[in-house]
Amino acid sequence: MKVAVVLKACCQTVCVRRHICGQLAACHSALQLHNERRPLYHSRKYSTSLAEQFKLATDSKQKQHLKTIFRTEETDPTKHTDVHEGLFYTVSSEDVKRLFQKSLPPIFNKQITTFQEACLMVREPALELFHYINHFNYNHPVPRFMLYGKRGSGKTMTLFHIIHHCAQKDWVIVHVPWPAFWLNHYKEVSVSAHSAHRVDLPYEASDWLQHFCTQNFDLLKDIKTTQTYKWTKRESAAEGTPLLELIDFGLNRVKFAADCVGALLREIRVQASDNKFRVLVAVECVNAFWKDTTIRTESRDFVPAEKLSLVHNFKKMLRSDWTNGIALCTVDVSINLLHERHTHTPHFLLGKKGFEFLDPFIPVLVPEYSDKEVFSCLEYYIDRKWIQNPKGKTDEGKKELIYLSDKNPHALNRMCAPW
Amino acid sequence: MSVLHKKQAQTITDDQQDEEFRTFEIPGLKAKEERKKMRRRTKKVHPPRHLRMRTDQEWINVWPTASTFKWSAVPFPVRQGFVKTQTENEGVIPGKYANAELMKIPNFLHLTPGHIKKHCQAIKKFCTAWPRGLETDESCEKYFPLEVVESDYCVSGPSIRDPRARQVTVKVKLSKLDLDYHARDKMLRLVGNKYNHETDELTLTTDRCPLKKQNHDYAMYLLTALYHESWAREPWEAEKTEADMERYFWDQSKSKSGIISLLTRIKNIDKTSHSEPDARLIPYLPEDVTEETLLLLPELQTYKEAVEDLINEGENHTTVMNYKNSVKKLLNIKTPPS
Amino acid sequence: MATSVNSTCRVLYLHVQNVSRCSSRPFCCSYRRTQQSSVSTERKADHGGTNTVETIIVPRRKKRDSLSILRALSSTVGKDFTAAHNRYLDDPFLIPVSIREKQTYTLSRASGKRAAKYMIENHSPLFQYSNEEPKVQAYQPPQTEYAHPEPSEDALMERIGMRRVIDAIEVYKNLRQSGEKLPLETQLRLLELLAVYNCTDPAPPPLPEETVYSQDAASQRIKLRKTWHTNSIVEELFEDLPEKTPAAYNIMTRGMAKYLDVDGAFGMHKEMLDKGIPVERETYHTLIPLVPYYTEKEKWETVMTLLKEMKERNFQANLATFNSILLSLSRMAAYPQSQKHAMKTLVEMQNCGIEPCLGSWYYIIQVFYYFEDRQSNILHDIVSEVEGKQFTVQDSSDMKFFSNAMMKCFRNLKDLDLAYRIDALLHTGNNIRFLNDAFSEQSYSWYFMQLLCMFETMDKIMEYYERIVPSMWTPAASGMGELLKAIELHDGFEHIPRIWSDVVMFDYMRSDSFTEPLFALMTKKTHPEELQSQFADIAEYMIGRWKQERVDEYTNPIQMTATNVSYIIILCLRSDRFESAWSMFQTYKQHDRMFSGILSDESLVALTNTCIEQKQPEKAIECLSVVGNLGLQNHKELAEKILTEMDLSESQKQHIDVLM
Structure with a gap:
């Protein structure tokens, strides 16, 4: 049995549809039937063949078969292709700690502890973006990609998948997790030292610096500043200072954290344009940049987010005036008030200013689960014993869950919880 | 005891002679005379006239105009009403005799097909022929693009006036008017919600003047003014900013x-x-x-x-x-x- | 309940040709004209392809006035014979049926209107609010205050304008006393007022409901007499006129003629002729009808003289002239010559091209059929002439045409076909209006009914009866009597129950003079079972009513004769209703003083026989005793019959012996 499993595992990873290895023809015989029955997984078409999958599940007596349907052993996102679509891959815990840490959504965080593993599904939007990333001419200015979709359809997860992919390629990750918190969950507000008409959020800035530091620790050691940055009359960061020092300064002197952020980002831009490294700018919920904060001015008006120095600096990252990088954003409808949630489409959420700023960008739709994906997800939950009720594991139960959740990933997750 | 009674009897007779003395009446001893009940003379009522109606009579003579439902004049049985329980009217829906429900609702016994046929024949002499060339709705719209709606009201009361009668509505399709892009945009801005996007119709309703004729004239004036205003280009229109733009250019x-x-x-x-x-x-x-x-x-x-x-x-x-x-x-x- | 009718008119406008309509709207016009040309050229530039513009010709609107559509619609409505008159509320309980009821209901309506009028006149401050639009003068409270309370010329004119004769006389007297000079114009007007109204305030016009009952048989027989106030203020005024204009003379003459001061009128006329004052045509119209009362002899000659005078004055004769001649002739109808003169007048009318109105025909009928035995075909000719035409009211005597025509048709001619034709004429168009008061209706229907009863079969009679009774006409008791005769003649006994129900409703069963013939009719012969039982029901009803009314102490209870009682007993017995018969008999025995007359033999015999059949010896003996008391002939035979056919006890046998 175990041999068969190993063989299957090998086949899975190596026997890709288009690049079949002749040497493994022997083990092919064992799995030939299995493979032939397997439908073609085109990247764009969601071929369902549910009946076939179920037949498979009921035909095969070895329960290990089930595992192979929803999981893939390929943990390197750089190697994910169409074959892995709809399958879960495990993110190693070091990667989780390094890259994601506090920026994961709380539900997923809990799920990691519950399932004892962090699994992400390989989905079509992510694969599309990998293709773009692989084939882009990095001499050209930074392209902007926009992930949009209904609430709970998996935009953040896709973003993480891509961050993981870029991190594997040793890119610098500039990840802004949920800037909407800056709008109302800020600890302290101060006028920016750098320019008087902007507003600083020192603690948020320092938190981000910490986050950036953790994500890119290995790479930051080598990067040094190209110019001096003067904080006050007496304090300054000279040219050639390592960025880590800059970050430390920002973490210690919270007052200047925002300016540190600005300096940092500038350095990254300049040095990326010099082809020193590639940068992935990932901003979640970018439509928050064009909203109002809850900070009031003297005249009792709300301060728009654009006046925040953090926002100002990150907006610079999203402009197409530097090269050798990719800007990836998501737009989320959940930061809008209930009566403003007509659509989840980018232009509506960004607004006029945001659209003009980001235009031209490439919107990538993150759809609901396809049929294949939803069954895969359910199998995963069953495997992880998330679905306890025996009826949930039957055909009818699965159909019911799919119907109730309408194939929305978030909804499905919540729906399966009481089961 | 008997002595006492005698004495009482004596005193009774003595007193009766002096003044009126109430006699003691033992209740139940004497049978009381029943008072004659005044019986009202019941009026003899003629049977309802629908029994005398011939089946070949002219209904138009019986019911010439709109009137309340008269149960005696309607020759067919009809029931209306609601009975909640079996006790009410034995569970049967009430008939037409003194049926308030039938009297409340409007009836159309004055507009039967026979009526309408006769009325049409009588009125035909006042009608002229429909103009040739206007057989279809499209041709009507083509030659007569302007539609004016005026109403008259008639109430059975002392006054012939009705304040609603002065209202005049003018409808025209904007595609019939000669408008270039700027004129049409300006027209739509001037007109606001009086324009129906689905039917491309502009509706102007006026009742600001006391007389219908005046309102009609005003509506025509308004339409003309709108048309010319929308063609005119004011100097301040050049100051149109992006926020004023009607479309994204x-x-x-x-x-x-x-x-x-x-x-x-x-x-x-x-x-x-x-x-x-x-x-x-x-x-x-x-x-x-x-x-x-x-x-x-x-x-x-x-x-x-x-x-x-x-x-x-x-x-x-x-x-x-x-x-x-x-x-x-x-x-x-x-x-x-x- | 107010009903609102909403009608939308869609008016189509041809926008290119609107310029012609613009002329009445200057503002609109000026705006458009400045741009019209530019617009049109632009349009032409746009529609380069279509050069031909079809002209749509919208036909001109047909002329009609505000009422023509309503009239057209009302012409579609005919007469509904089942419906009562419009003035009654349409509900079986509220429709009056007997003659008295109809009168009461109609006059009570008038009474109500008068009460309302009284309220408005006497408490006019309470009725200030009126939201009627347009204002109707007649519904406003009458003006009680004069604008000119002080005597003056204006005051006089005001009172003349408001037709307040007594007040005008007072003002005039005041002015005369104060010596104020009035202009001739005012004086003439005052003279006219006084002459027209005969120095008294005119009576308020009667309400339509009152006019319905204004005429009756008594009023028909009132003789005309002079009412003109001689030596009154009018003559004083006339004498005081500064200048006696021809108008003044004519006014006086006409006034005197109106109020039948025949001598005075003709005296005036003579005066005018002597003084050479021109006599007006209308004056002649008033004088000619008075000729029969003026001269005893040479009446027609006098009329001819007057006509010659008119001819000399070159007056064109009109309908009023001819009507006055015919009126005069109708007053002279007793003379045989009048017929000839009437024909000549008719011919003259035709020559003048004047269409006679119904009043003219009425006069002619009066002339020709004055005496009952006069036979003439003139009515046939008249009806042929007038058939199918619709008339308008042109003369007050138009109203008398139909009832009189029918009366003459019955009395003189006894021609049913002619009656049908007259009836057809009555129901042509709106001619039914000429039968507006109750008396005319009554006489018309009465005579028509009599004709029908005389000549028609029972079915036809009943058909007509069903049609007009009681919606149009309630027959008097005598009318019902005629019907009964017809039933007897045509053997139409099955209609008796129907007639009985009407009789009950008209309340005719009170008088035994009516019920006796009816019951006699019913008992005349035996009928099929169903009909017989209906008759028995009627009999029982009578009994019941009689008793009930006595119990309820009616002031005017039903009266029954003994013959009636006997009929009732027979009817009951024929339907095997012994109990009712016996109860009637008992009642008779108890209150025999209330019944005039005695029971008939037939009934007692029948009763006794039934007692014998029913095997009730006591009752039989009772009957026998009554027979004995009444001294009827069958006494002995009955006694023997009882003895032989019944089992009697000894005491009963003894009783019978005693009775014998």
Whole structure:
């Protein structure tokens, strides 16, 4: 049995549809039937063949078969292709700690502890973006990609998948997790030292610096500043200072954290344009940049987010005036008030200013689960014993869950919880 | 005891002679005379007249005008009403005798087909022939594009006036009016919610004057004034800002300048970069990149249309996909193979 | 309940040709004209392809006035014979049926209106609010205050305008006393007022409901007499006139003629002729009808003289002239010559091209059929002439045409076909209006009914009866009597129950003069079972009513004769209703003083026989005793019959012996 499993595992990873290895023809015989029955997984078409999958599940007596349907052993996102679509891959815990840490959504965080593993599904939007990333001419200015979709359809997860992919390629990750918190969950507000008409959020800035530091620790050691940055009359960061020092300064002197952020980002831009490294700018919920904060001015008006120095600096990252990088954003409808949630489409959420700023960008739709994906997800939950009720594991139960959740990933997750 | 009674009897007789003395009446001893009940003379009522109606009578004579339901004059049985329980009227829906429900509702016994036929025959002599050439609705709209609606009201009361009668409505389709783009836009702004987008109809309703004729004249004046005003170009219309724009015009937007600068930058990069294979360059950019040459490029045109559609028509799957494809073409971002 | 009718008119406008309509609207016009040309040229430039513009010709609107559509619609409605008159509320309980009821209901309506009028006149401050639009003068409270309370010329004119004769006389007297000079114009007007109204305030016009009952048989027989106030203020005024204009003379003459001061009128006329004052045509119209009362002899000659005078004055004769001649002739109808003169007048009318109105025909009928035995075909000719035409009211005597025509048809001619034709004429168009008061209706229907009863079969009679009774006409008791005769004649006994129900409703069963013939009719012969039982029901009803009314102490209870009682007993017995018969008999025995007359033999015999059949010896003996008391002939036979056919006890036998 175990041999068969190993063989299957090998086949899975190596026997890709288009690049079949002749040497493994022997083990092919064992799995030939299995493979032939397997439908073609085109990247764009969601071929369902549910009946076939179920037949498979009921035909095969070895329960290990089930595992192979929803999981893939390929943990390197750089190697994910169409074959892995709809399958879960495990993110190693070091990667989780390094890259994601506090920026994961709380539900997923809990799920990691519950399932004892962090699994992400390989989905079509992510694969599309990998293709773009692989084939882009990095001499050209930074392209902007926009992930949009209904609430709970998996935009953040896709973003993480891509961050993981870029991190594997040793890119610098500039990840802004949920800037909407800056709008109302800020600890302290101060006028920016750098320019008087902007507003600083020192603690948020320092938190981000910490986050950036953790994500890119290995790479930051080598990067040094190209110019001096003067904080006050007496304090300054000279040219050639390592960025880590800059970050430390920002973490210690919270007052200047925002300016540190600005300096940092500038350095990254300049040095990326010099082809020193590639940068992935990932901003979640970018439509928050064009909203109002809850900070009031003297005249009792709300301060728009654009006046925040953090926002100002990150907006610079999203402009197409530097090269050798990719800007990836998501737009989320959940930061809008209930009566403003007509659509989840980018232009509506960004607004006029945001659209003009980001235009031209490439919107990538993150759809609901396809049929294949939803069954895969359910199998995963069953495997992880998330679905306890025996009826949930039957055909009818699965159909019911799919119907109730309408194939929305978030909804499905919540729906399966009481089961 | 008997002595006492005697004495009482004596005293009774004595007193009766003196004054009126009430006699003691033992209740129940004497049978009381029953008072005669005054019986009202019941009026003899003629049987209802529908029993005398012949089946071949002219109904138009019996019920010439609208009137309340008269049960005695209606020759057919009809029931109306609601009975909640079996005790009410033995569970049977009440008949027509003194049925308030039937009297409350309007009846159309004065407008039977027979009535209408006779009325039409009587009124025909006042009618003229329908004009030739106006057989269809389309031809009516073609030759008579203006529709004026006026109402008269008649109430059975002391006054012949009705304040609603002065209202005049004028309807016209804007496609029948000669309007260029600016005039139509101005007209729509002037008119506001009086314009129905689905039917392309402008409706002007006036009742500000006391007389119908005056309101009619006012409506005509209003229409004329609107038409001429919408053609006129005021000097302050040149101050129209982007916020006032009725549609998104890419030519006047920041997107245009942004794209042009981006493409210029890309061209410059492409010129200087020699190491990259040809496929990576943006191939369609002409040698001299200026605003005019860029605007002539078909890729830019598709992009422009896609952006305009996205914003003007709203975002749906088609428009967003078109936008995506046009941006990909513009920036030469390769589509993954299917 | 107010009903609102909403009608939308869609008016189509041809926008290119609107310029012609613009002329009445200057503002609109000026605005358009400045731009019209530019617009049109632009349009032409746009529609380069279509050069031909079809002209749509919208036909002109047909002329009609505000009422023509309503009239057209009302012409579609005919007469509904089942419906009562419009003035009654349409509900079986509220429709009056007997003659008295109809009168009461109609006059009570008038009474109500008068009460309302009284309220408005006497408490006019309470009725200030009126939201009627347009204002109707007649519904406003009458003006009680004069604008000119003090005597003056204006005051006089005001009172003349408001037709307040007594007040005008007072003002005039005041002015005369104060010596104020009035202009001739005012004086003439005052003279006219006084002459027209005969120095008294005119009576308020009667309400339509009152006019319905204004005429009756008594009023028909009132003789005309002079009412003109001689030596009154009018003559004083006339004498005091500064200048006696021809108008004044004519006014006086006409006034005197109106109020039947025949001598005075003709005296005036003579005076005018002597003084050479021109006599007006209208004066002649008033004088000619008075000729029969003026001269005893040479009446027609006098009329001819007057006509010659008119001819001399070159007056064109009109309908009024001819009507006055015919009126005069109708007053002279007793003379045989009048017929000839009437024909000549008719011919003259035709020559003048004047269409006679119904009043003219009425006069002619009066002339020709004055005496009952006069036979003439003139009515046939008249009806042929007038058939199918619709008339308008032109003369007050038009109203008398139909009832009189029918009366003459019955009395003189006894022609049913002619009656049908007259009836057809009555129901042509709106001619039914000429039968507006109750008396005319009554007489018309009465005579028609009599004709029908005389000549028609029972079915036809009943058909007509069903049609008009009681919606149009309630027959008097005598009318019902005629019907009964017809039933007897045509053997139409099955209609008796129907007639009985009407009789009950008209309340005719009170008088035994009516019920006796009816019951006699019913008992005349035996009928099929069903009909017989219906008759028995009727009999029982009578009994019941009689008793009930006595119990309820009616002031005017039903009266029954003994013959009636006997009929009732027979009817009951024929339907095997012994109990009712016996109860009637008992009642008779108890209150025999209330019944005039005695029971008939037939009934007692029948009763006794039934007692014998029912095997009730006591009752039989009772009957026998009554027979004996009444001294009827069958006494002995009955006694023997009882003895032989019944089992009697000894005491009963003894009783019978005693009775014998």
